[in-house]
Amino acid sequence: MHIAMVSxxxxxIAKAGGLGDFVxxxxxxxxxxxxxxxxxxPYYDVAKLDAVEDLCEVQPSLSVPHHDARIExxxxxxxxxGVSVRFIDPLGRDYFRRQRIYGEPDDAERFAFFSRxxxxxxxxxxxxxxxxxxxxWQTGLIPVLWSEVCKHSGLAEMRLCYTLHNLGYQGRVEExxxxxxxxxxxxxxxxxxxxxxxxxxxxxxMKGGIVFSHFVNTVSPRYAWEVQNTDQGMGLQSLFQTYxxxxxxxxxxxDDAVWNPERDPLIPVNFGPDTLPLKAVNxxxxxxxxxxxxxxxxxxxxxxRLDRQKGVDLIRHAxxxxxxxxxxxxxxxxxxxxxxxxxxxxxxxxxxDSAGCRLVLAYDEALAHLIFAGCDMLLxxxxxxPCGLTQMIAMKYGAVPIVRRVGGLADTxxxxxxxxxxxxxxxxxxFDDPTEEGLEGALKRALGLWRRFPEYFRQLRVNGMRTDFSxxxxxxxxxxxxxxxxxx
Ligand code: ADP
Ligand code: GLC
Numbered sequence: 503m504h505i506a507m508v509s510x511x512x513x514x515i516a517k518a519g520g521l522g523d524f525v526x527x528x529x530x531x532x533x534x535x536x537x538x539x540x541x542x543x544p545y546y547d548v549a550k551l552d553a554v555e556d557l558c559e560v561q562p563s564l565s566v567p568h569h570d571a572r573i574e575x576x577x578x579x580x581x582x583x584g585v586s587v588r589f590i591d592p593l594g595r596d597y598f599r600r601q602r603i604y605g606e607p608d609d610a611e612r613f614a615f616f617s618r619x620x621x622x623x624x625x626x627x628x629x630x631x632x633x634x635x636x637x638x639w640q641t642g643l644i645p646v647l648w649s650e651v652c653k654h655s656g657l658a659e660m661r662l663c664y665t666l667h668n669l670g671y672q673g674r675v676e677e678x679x680x681x682x683x684x685x686x687x688x689x690x691x692x693x694x695x696x697x698x699x700x701x702x703x704x705x706x707x708m709k710g711g712i713v714f715s716h717f718v719n720t721v722s723p724r725y726a727w728e729v730q731n732t733d734q735g736m737g738l739q740s741l742f743q744t745y746x747x748x749x750x751x752x753x754x755x756x757d758d759a760v761w762n763p764e765r766d767p768l769i770p771v772n773f774g775p776d777t778l779p780l781k782a783v784n785x786x787x788x789x790x791x792x793x794x795x796x797x798x799x800x801x802x803x804x805x806x807r808l809d810r811q812k813g814v815d816l817i818r819h820a821x822x823x824x825x826x827x828x829x830x831x832x833x834x835x836x837x838x839x840x841x842x843x844x845x846x847x848x849x850x851x852x853x854x855d856s857a858g859c860r861l862v863l864a865y866d867e868a869l870a871h872l873i874f875a876g877c878d879m880l881l882x883x884x885x886x887x888p889c890g891l892t893q894m895i896a897m898k899y900g901a902v903p904i905v906r907r908v909g910g911l912a913d914t915x916x917x918x919x920x921x922x923x924x925x926x927x928x929x930x931x932x933f934d935d936p937t938e939e940g941l942e943g944a945l946k947r948a949l950g951l952w953r954r955f956p957e958y959f960r961q962l963r964v965n966g967m968r969t970d971f972s973x974x975x976x977x978x979x980x981x982x983x984x985x986x987x988x989x990x
Contacts, residue, residue: 503984505532506631507541508620510603510613510640513760514553514867515587516546518603519807520754520891521637521667524721526585527757528980531973533584535981540631542620544598544612545578545591554580554587564590564626566619567684575619577627583759590619605838610675610707611682613640618683620644621652630656633984635663639673642711643683646696649714650685661987663980664715666708668888669729669736670811673707674698680705699737712741712749716987719750721889722910726751734886734909752980753913754889755973756898761874763899763967768871773900775967778960781875781900788876791869792860794830799858800952801830803877803901805870805892808837808846808863813883813906818849819938820881821859823945830858832873836865874899879948883933883941887911893930897966902959903930904944914971918962919947929966 507529511522529539543549551557557580564575578589592598597612606612621644624630636644645662677687680696690696691705695713698706712718720726726749728734730742742749759765763781764774770787773780789796802824806812817833824831837843843863850861862869874880880896882905889910893903897914905911915930916923933944951959 503633503988504538504631505540505633505635505984506624506629507539507635507637508617508641508644509541509543509637510616512541512543512587515549515551515582516543516603517867518865520889523757523760523891524665524667524754525637526760527755527973528977529585530583530757530759531755531977532980535977537981538586540586540588542588542590542623544616545589546603547599548601548603549589551580554582556580560588561623561627564619564623566592566615566622568615568618569682573615573619577623588623590616590623592619609640610673610679613673614643614675614679614683614707617641617643618647621647621657624660625652625656628656630660632659632661632988633663634660635665636711636715637665638667639671639708639711642673642707642709643685644711645714646685646690646710647683650689661984661990662715663983663987664711664718666712666718666720666729666888668811669708669734669738670886672698672709672736672738674701674704675707676704679707699741709738709741712738712745715748716990717748717750717983718745719752719983721751722753722913723751724913725886725888725909728886728909750983752976752983753910754891754894755976756891756894756971758972761895761898763875766871766875768868769875770872773875775900775964778900778963778967784872784875785878786876788832788872789830791872792832792862794832794858794860797830799829800878800949801832801876802879802881803831803873803896804833804835804881805873806835806882808835808842809839810842811885811887813885813936814842814845816883816936816938816941817881818845820883820941820945821849821853823942825853825856825859827949828858829949831860832877833859833861834866834869834873835861835863837863874901877901878952879904881945882906882911883936884908884911885936890914894971897929897969898971900963900967902948902962902966904948905930905932906936906940907932907934918951925961926965926968929962929969
C-alpha cells in the first residue's frame with residue numbers, strides 16, 4: 503500500500519510536540535511492515551536536515567494556485583530510516599522561513615498554502631497514493647480540496663484518513679483563506695460543511711477535514727468518547743455524533759528506536775527492567791547537569807509544552823508543594839503563549855537558587871531524554887490530553903507517572919492503589935479533580951510509597967517498563983482503517 507502522510511511535523515526533522523513523534527513512529531512501523539510511506543512536509547528553515555539521507559531536488563517547478571495567481575515551488579526528497587520524505591519549498595515566499603514551526607500570525611495562510619501545494623504535487627507528479635493520511639487543523643483543507651477540486655482530476659481512487667491530535671486548535675479562519683486555495687465560500691459556509699459552530703463568520707478547517715474524510719480518528723479511545731460526549735469536543739460534539747459511523751479512537755504508540763532506555767544514545771548509561779539499578783547513574787548525571795545536590799530524595803519531573811492544556815496552574819502548585827516536602831523537581835518546558843512564558847520566567851528567577859528546584863525554559867531534545875532516564879516520577883496534570891506520550895516514555899524509562907484521569911492518560915496509567923487491574927498492570931498515580939487538593943492527594947500517595955515501601959515502588963517502575971507501548975498494535979489498527987477505507 504502507498505500511504506502519504508501529510509503533517510506540519512515529523513520527528514526528528516521538525517518537532518514541536520507529540521505530533522512529530524506520532525508521524526515518525528507510525529511511518530516507521532508501517533515501513534517495517536512492508537508498506538510504502540511518504541511523509542510530506544513544508545521545507546522549514548528550522549528543519550533538521552542532517553537527519554535526512556540523500557536529500558535532493560526532485561521537482562524543480564511545482565506551480566500552486568494562490569488567489570488569482572500561482573506560487574512556484576520546488577520539491578525536495580530524501581529518506582529517514584526507510585521512510586521517504588518530500589519537502590515543499592515555495593520560491594520567493596517566506597512562509598516556512600520563520601525560525602519556528604507555528605505561532606505566526608499568518609499560520610492559517612501558510613498551512614492552507616501547504617495543503618493546496620500537497621494536492622497539486624500529487625496531481626502534477628501523477629502520484630496517486632492509496633491513502634492520504636492528514637493530521638490536525640493544518641491539513642484540514644486537504645480532504646475538502648480533494649472532494650471539491652481534485653476528485654475529478656486524477657485522484658479519484660485515493661482515500662482520505664484524518665487524525666485529530668488536539669481539538670484545542672481547530673483552525674478557525676476567515677473566508678479569504680478558502681478563496682486563497684480556490685474554494686468557493688458560498689458552497690462551503692454551511693452548517694453541514696465548514697461553518698464554525700461557534701461563530702458563523704468563520705470557517706473551521708478541522709470541521710472540514712472531518713466532514714470530507716473517509717475516516718476520522720483521534721489518538722485514544724477515551725478522548726474519542728470525551729469529544730463525543732463532553733465539552734472536550736470544544737463545540738464539535740454533535741459533529742462527532744453525526745459522523746460516529748466513521749469515527750474512532752486509536753491509542754498512540756512510542757517509537758522503540760527512539761524511546762528505548764536499553765539503546766538510547768542520548769543517555770549516559772543504558773538500562774532496562776533487569777538492570778534497573780543502573781538508572782541511578784542517569785539520576786546522578788541529571789543532577790549534575792541541572793545543578794541539584796546528590797541527596798536521598800526523589801526527583802519529580804515535568805517535560806511539557808507550557809500550555810493551559812497541560813495544567814500550568816497545577817504545575818506551579820506542584821513546584822511549591824514539592825519544595826515544602828524537600829523533594830527535587832526538574833521542569834523542561836517551553837511556552838508559545840507570552841503570558842505563560844512570562845509567568846514561568848518569573849518562577850524560574852525565584853527558584854534558580856533554591857535547594858531542590860530547577861526550571862529549564864527551552865526546547866531541548868537531549869535534555870528531555872536525560873530527564874526521562876534520571877527522574878523518579880513524571881507529573882502530567884493535564885486539563886485535557888488527547889493521548890499524551892510523555893507518560894508512556896516515562897514508564898519505559900522506569901519513572902512513575904502521576905497524571906489526571908483524562909483522555910489517553912486515563913487509558914494508559916493505572917493507579918497503584920485504586921485500579922481494578924491486576925498488580926502487574928498498575929503503573930502510576932491518577933487523580934480526578936483538576937484542583938490543588940486533587941493533585942496533592944496523588945503526590946502524597948506517590949511520595950508515601952517511595953519513602954515507606956521502596957520495594958513496592960520499584961515494582962511499580964518495572965510494571966511500567968514491561969508494558970508494550972510500541973507502535974505494533976496501533977499500526978495494526980491503522981492498517982485495518984486503511985483497508986476499510988479502500989473498500990469503500
Ligand atoms: P503534546 O504533543 O501535547 O505536546 P505529548 O505528550 O504527546 O504532548 O508529546 C510531547 C513530546 O514533546 C514528547 O516527545 C516530549 O518529550 C516532547 N517535549 C515536550 N516539551 C519539550 C521540551 N521543552 N523539550 C524537549 N522535548 C519536549
Ligand atoms: C497532541 C496531543 C497529545 C498527543 C499528541 C500526539 O499534541 O496534545 O496528547 O499525544 O498530539 O498524538
